[in-house]
Amino acid sequence: AQKITQTQPGMFVQEKEAVTLDCTYDTSDQSYGLFWYKQPSSGEMIFLIYQGSYDEQNATEGRYSLNFQKARKSANLVISASQLGDSAMYFCAMREDSGGSNYKLTFGKGTLLTVNP
Amino acid sequence: EAQVTQNPRYLITVTGKKLTVTCSQNMNHEYMSWYRQDPGLGLRQIYYSMNVEVTDKGDVPEGYKVSRKEKRNFPLILESPSPNQTSLYFCASSHLTGTSFYEQYFGPGTRLTVT
Numbered sequence: 001a002q003k004i005t006q007t008q009p010g011m012f013v014q015e016k017e018a019v020t021l022d023c024t025y026d027t028s029d030q031s032y033g034l035f036w037y038k039q040p041s042s043g044e045m046i047f048l049i050y051q052g053s054y055d056e057q058n059a060t061e062g063r064y065s066l067n068f069q070k071a072r073k074s075a076n077l078v079i080s081a082s083q084l085g086d087s088a089m090y091f092c093a094m095r096e097d098s099g100g101s102n103y104k105l106t107f108g109k110g111t112l113l114t115v116n117p
Numbered sequence: 118e119a120q121v122t123q124n125p126r127y128l129i130t131v132t133g134k135k136l137t138v139t140c141s142q143n144m145n146h147e148y149m150s151w152y153r154q155d156p157g158l159g160l161r162q163i164y165y166s167m168n169v170e171v172t173d174k175g176d177v178p179e180g181y182k183v184s185r186k187e188k189r190n191f192p193l194i195l196e197s198p199s200p201n202q203t204s205l206y207f208c209a210s211s212h213l214t215g216t217s218f219y220e221q222y223f224g225p226g227t228r229l230t231v232t
Binding site for chain 1: 148150152157158159160161162165167173175176205207209211213220221222223225226228
C-alpha cells in the first residue's frame with residue numbers, strides 16, 4: 001500500500017480563490033511528521049509547512065494551512081488567496097520517527113496546481 | 118546563508134563513465150540524504166547518512182555509492198552510469214534533534230542525463 005496518496009494529479013484554481021490539495025497517509029507509527037513541498041518549473045524543492053503527529057493545532061504559515069485530520073489520516077494543504085506564482089507541483093511527504101526509522105521522507109506523486117488569471 | 122549546494126546542476130554523460138555529484142551543507146546537520154525524482158514516481162531515497170562515517174541504503178540504492186568523510190559533505194557516486202539513472206537528483210539535510218528537527222533542507226537539484 002502506498003504510504004502517501006495524492007489523488008489529484010492536476011488542479012485548477014482562479015486567482016484569489018482558495019484551493020485544497022488532498023493528501024492521505026498510511027502509517028502505524030505514533031510519531032511522525034507531515035510535510036508539504038512546492039516544486040516550481042525551475043525544479044527546486046521549497047518547504048511550505050510541517051505538521052507533527054502530536055501537534056493538536058493545525059499548522060499555518062502565511063497563506064498556507066494544513067488541515068490535519070489524524071483519525072482519517074489526512075493532511076490536506078489549503079492555499080488561500082491563490083496567486084499566479086502558486087502554479088507549481090505540490091508534494092505531500094511523511095517522515096516516520098519510530099525507533100529504527102531512517103528519517104527519510106516518503107513522498108506522494110504530486111499534484112500539479114495551475115492558477116488561472 | 119543556510120543552504121545545501123549541489124554540483125553540477127546539469128550533467129550529460131555517457132554510459133559507463135564514472136561521475137560524482139557533490140553535496141555540501143553549512144548548517145552542521147547530522148543527517149544527509151540523496152533522493153531521485155522521476156516523472157510519476159515522486160521522490161525516492163537512494164542513500165542516507167546519520168553522521169560522519171555512518172551511511173546506509175535507502176529504497177533505490179542499486180548503482181550508487183556514497184561516502185561521509187566530513188560532516189558537511191555527502192557525495193553521490195555513480196561508478197558506471199546507465200540510462201536508467203537519468204533523473205533529477207536532490208540532496209537534503211537536517212538535524213536529528215532539537216526544535217529544528219522537522220526542517221529538511223533541499224539542494225537545488227542536479228539534472229543528470231546518461232546516454
